[in-house]
Amino acid sequence: MHLKLAYRNITAYKKRSIVTLLLTTVTTALLVFMTAWMDGSHSTILSNAVEIYPGYIQITGKGFRDNPSFDNLIFDAQAINDKLGKQAGIAAFGARFETFVLYSVGEKAVGGMLTAIEPEKEAHLSRLADSLIKGEYLQAGDGNQIYIGNELARRLKVDVGDIVTFIGSGADYSFAADNLKIKGIFQTGLFEFDAAAAFLDKSYFDQIMASDNSATHFIVLPEEPEQAEQLAASIGTNLGPDYESASWNQIMAALVKAMQLDSVFGYITLGIIFTVIFFVIMIYTFLAVFARIRELGILRAIGTKPSEIFIMLILESCLLALVSVLLGGLIGASAAWYFEANPIVFASFEEQFKQYGMAVSAIPTAFMPLVILRDMAIMFILSVLSTLYPILKANRMQPVEAMHHV
Structure with a gap:
């Protein structure tokens, strides 16, 4: 009623x-x-x-995150590679070597980041391959071909097929320089990243930068991304005290x-x-x-x-x-x-x-x-x-x- x-x-x-x-x-x-x-x-x-570049989990040498110098590198990348291959819960992983160099084209010079990647693995770990807007993505054995951010290419006034010279420091603190041919240009949507980042096949990078079997960090993609925190702790325990494993919540706490x-x-x-x-x-x-x-x-x-x-x-x-x-x-x-x-x-x-x-x-x-x-x-x-x-x-x-x- x-x-x-x-x-x-x-x-x-x-x-x-x-x-x-x-x-x-x-x-x-x-x-x-x-x-x-x-x-x-x-x-x-x-x-x-998280997904464009930093990844869900990063593995570094002890102290590298607080003091990112060549003294705190991962000096036995193959050992890390073998252990991660046996770790449960990992969908993909790969090594990287980051360094900062000076890029030059003619009279134009711009500072930026040069990173060695394993192209096939990196395609699963980040959106770099999917962010291609011109040219081609890197492949293993590409030699001195470089994959460059669109804003960095714009600042250097270069395009696919052009040559870029870089000057930097090798992993042993020796002088390193080379001419690199632009194979592809990417745009991730992160403006500062696109304005500073370029990538090189790690096998060629190791030759010119004296970084064989070394890495600044490994990136790990969990089978279940929401479990990144727990997997990072498990990886850290498995690798031992000489290495640090951190999830994206720690890496990008700010x-x-x-x-x-x-x-x-x-x-x-x-x-x-x-x-x-x-x-x-x-x-x-x-x-x-x-x-x-x-x-x-x-x-x-x-x-x-x-x-x-x-x-x-x-x-x-x-x-x-x-x-x-x-x-x-x-x-x-x-x-x-x-x-x-x-x-x-x-x-x-x-x-x-x-x-x-x-x-x-x-x-x-x-x-x-x-x-x-x-x-x-x-x-x-x-x-x-x-x-x-x-x-x-x-x-x-x-x-x-x-x-x-x-």
Whole structure:
């Protein structure tokens, strides 16, 4: 009976019901979409940071992370290679040797990073191969052919097939220099990385840099990336005290904390917005309920109990909130799903994105059903709670007082 009365009252006061419905629907849609947008932007930044180059797990010589000098290299890369081959839970792994050199073309000189990689393995460990935009990706045995970032190529004013000269220091601190032919150009989307990085086949790099059987670090791809922390600890135990194994959470601790802090401020902002909306709904409900005071007084006068009136009004609130939340959740979820597949592009803000290390200004949302359901539940609870005070206030009035209310 109470449910029928609640439904009748909703349809009887159409204007009030429609306004309440629209207000809660828009608020729910906004909450769902903004959460998806915030999670999507953070996920994009973190996935770029992890998968484009640094990797989920890095293995280094003891002390290398604190003091990245040639004195703290991995000097027996083959031994590490053999042990990792027997380690459970690893999908792929490979050695790298990073050094910083001076690139030169004609009178133009630019400092940057030159990294030795195992091309076939690296294709599974990072997005370097997938980031090719011109020319070809490296292959084993390519000799002096180099794979270079598009921003670095632009700064040097070179293209595929051009020759770049580099000068640097070998692993034994000897002088090293060579002419390298550009085989391919890549664009990862990390602006600073694309402006400084270039890659060479490790077998050729070892010859000119005196780094045979050495590496600055190994990259490991777990079979289950979410288990990177546990696998890194297991690898560290297996390799012994002369080596350090760290997951991406440790390698990029500053970025992880920055994303967490940004999330906190994001939710604080959303909290302030929805606190305001909560009181707007409450005030509107207060006016709507008090417009019906005479009706409630008549119901009390003919013997309707306060508890029955309370249940009827709460059911009205719950029905409106449920329909609003379902509609708003559907709208917000649809927008989140669409913009996950079709990221929002901010072409006019490309320079601002570069300041954060991103050359690609397309940001997707994150379509996560459980998070969407959580946001819908929050909005349902807030919507019902916002009507609680006006209902209790109106229900405390005596029948005679209510019937004479203007």
